[in-house]
Amino acid sequence: xxxxxxxxxxxxxxxxxxxxxxxxxxxxxxxxxxxxxxxxxxxxxxxxxxxxxxxxxxxxxxxxxxxxxxxxxxxxxxxxxxxxxxxxxxxxxxxxxxxxxxxxxxxxxxxxxxxxxxxxxxxxxxxxxxxxxxxxxxxxxxxxxxxxxxxxxxxxxxxxxxxxxxxxxxxxxxxxxxxxxxxxxxxxxxxxxxxxxxxxxxxxxxxxxxxxxxxxxxxxxxxxxxxxxxxxxxxxxxxxxxxxxxxxxxxxxxxxxxxxxxxxxxxxxxxxxxxxxxxxxxx
Numbered sequence: 001x002x003x004x005x006x007x008x009x010x011x012x013x014x015x016x017x018x019x020x021x022x023x024x025x026x027x028x029x030x031x032x033x034x035x036x037x038x039x040x041x042x043x044x045x046x047x048x049x050x051x052x053x054x055x056x057x058x059x060x061x062x063x064x065x066x067x068x069x070x071x072x073x074x075x076x077x078x079x080x081x082x083x084x085x086x087x088x089x090x091x092x093x094x095x096x097x098x099x100x101x102x103x104x105x106x107x108x109x110x111x112x113x114x115x116x117x118x119x120x121x122x123x124x125x126x127x128x129x130x131x132x133x134x135x136x137x138x139x140x141x142x143x144x145x146x147x148x149x150x151x152x153x154x155x156x157x158x159x160x161x162x163x164x165x166x167x168x169x170x171x172x173x174x175x176x177x178x179x180x181x182x183x184x185x186x187x188x189x190x191x192x193x194x195x196x197x198x199x200x201x202x203x204x205x206x207x208x209x210x211x212x213x214x215x216x217x218x219x220x221x222x223x224x225x226x227x228x229x230x231x232x233x234x235x236x237x238x239x240x241x242x243x244x245x246x247x248x249x250x251x252x253x254x255x256x257x258x259x260x261x262x263x264x265x266x267x268x269x270x271x272x273x274x275x276x277x278x279x280x281x282x283x
Contacts, residue, residue, distance in 0.1 A: 010086035013111050014119040014191060015104055016097040017157050019150055021133035022125035023173035024097040025212035026250070029202040029220070030184060031095050032209070036193060038091035041209030043081060043107075044098040049073045060208040061217055062226075069208040080110050093191065097212065101156040108164070119191060120164045122157060125173040127276040131268055132256035143264055144271070151272040154279075174281045177252040203248055223248050 014031065016024045025041075032039025040046070049059070049070055060067035069088055076084055082094045098104065104120075111118045127150055134146045161168060169190050176183045180200055188195040198204070203223035221227070268276070 008083060008115050009090070009092060010080075010083045010094060010114075010116050011092040012094075012117045012119060012191065013082045013107070014093065014095045014121055015108065016095065016121045016123055017099060017101070017104055017160060018123040019125070019127070019130050019153050019157075020099055021130045021137075021213070022123050023176060024099075024123050025209065025216045026202075027121075027123055027171075027173075027176060028095050028097045028209065028212070029205075029207055029216065030180075030199050031187065031191075032207055033199040033202045033205040034093075034188070034193060034196055036091060037093040037095055038085060038089040039095040039097075039207060039209055040085055042098045042211035043085070043094070043096040044100060044103045045210045046070070046073060046081060046085075047075055049075070060210060061212075061214060062207060062209070062220060067208050070210065080114065081107070082111065082116065083114070093193070099153065099157075101153070101160050104160060108166075112166075118166050120161060120166065120168040121187070121190075122161050122168070122170045123173060123176075124170060124279045126256075126279055126281040127154070127272060128260055128265060128268060129173075129254070129256040129281075131264065132260040135261075135264065136259070143267065147268050147271050151275050154272075154275045172279070172281070174252060174283070177250055180250050200250070201248075219246065219248060 014037075016028060018024065028039040028041065031037050059065055060070050065071060069085075073084075073088065075081065079087075082096075085094050086092060096107070098107075108118045108120070130150060131143075131147060134150070135141075135143060138146065161170070167190065169187070171183060171187065181197075184199055185195045203220045207217075207220060209217070
């Protein structure tokens with residue numbers, strides 16, 4: 001790959017790492033509401049744009065195949081992905097919430113060869129909440145396998161975070177959901193950008209994320225009076241009522257406390273209590 005060493009539009013890339021179902025879509029949309037930022041969603045999926053050999057067409061969930069960002073996006077061999085995205089959006093900062101640590105290591109190494117700055121944001125959430133979300137989404141999957149996968153990813157992410165020598169920060173989803181403004185101010189300071197109060201009302205802004213939580217994105221559809229019935233089928237049946245009745249305000253999701261099977265919680269504690277010690281939320 002030939003990296004752009006001349007006049008570069010992309011100046012910063014913020015990688016949101018951690019386990020899926022930890023609130024990264026919400027956080028990405030909030031940060032992506034800053035005038036200088038673009039939230040790509042899971043940028044790793046950009047590799048599959050326009051790829052007819054790939055069985056699932058990847059595109060923006062909010063505007064479909066006619067998305068102004070992704071409809072004709074083809075990964076270049078001459079520019080790194082983030083410069084391509086910045087060229088397309090004219091935004092100097094790209095937010096990527098891909099969780100795969102091998103991808104993150106590769107992209108961080110690529111960005112470090114350019115004039116752009118990589119930032120690493122480890123978004124943490126109580127593992128019991130994540131396991132509950134995953135067992136809800138994949139009821140047919142073995143519970144022990146779900147827990148083992150979570151444990152492996154958390155260990156890999158902790159290792160990535162330890163060895164990353166750039167700007168990095170850890171944020172708890174639970175803190176974000178209960179102290180939105182103060183956490184976003186902290187993250188704006190971290191990214192060295194000005195805090196813009198309208199960021200918190202992410203649902204009022206234009207977004208084009210690839211992948212991510214459809215429930216959170218449904219709130220944008222609802223707020224902007226788009227076709228909610230058409231989008232609702234993308235939300236799992238067990239979650240549709242929750243999001244239909246959910247207000248636009250950011251609130252802490254603690255459904256796991258009522259939903260998580262006690263036997264699953266005990267198994268999780270047996271397997272991954274050590275990994276969850278730093279992430280646990282008991283308030």
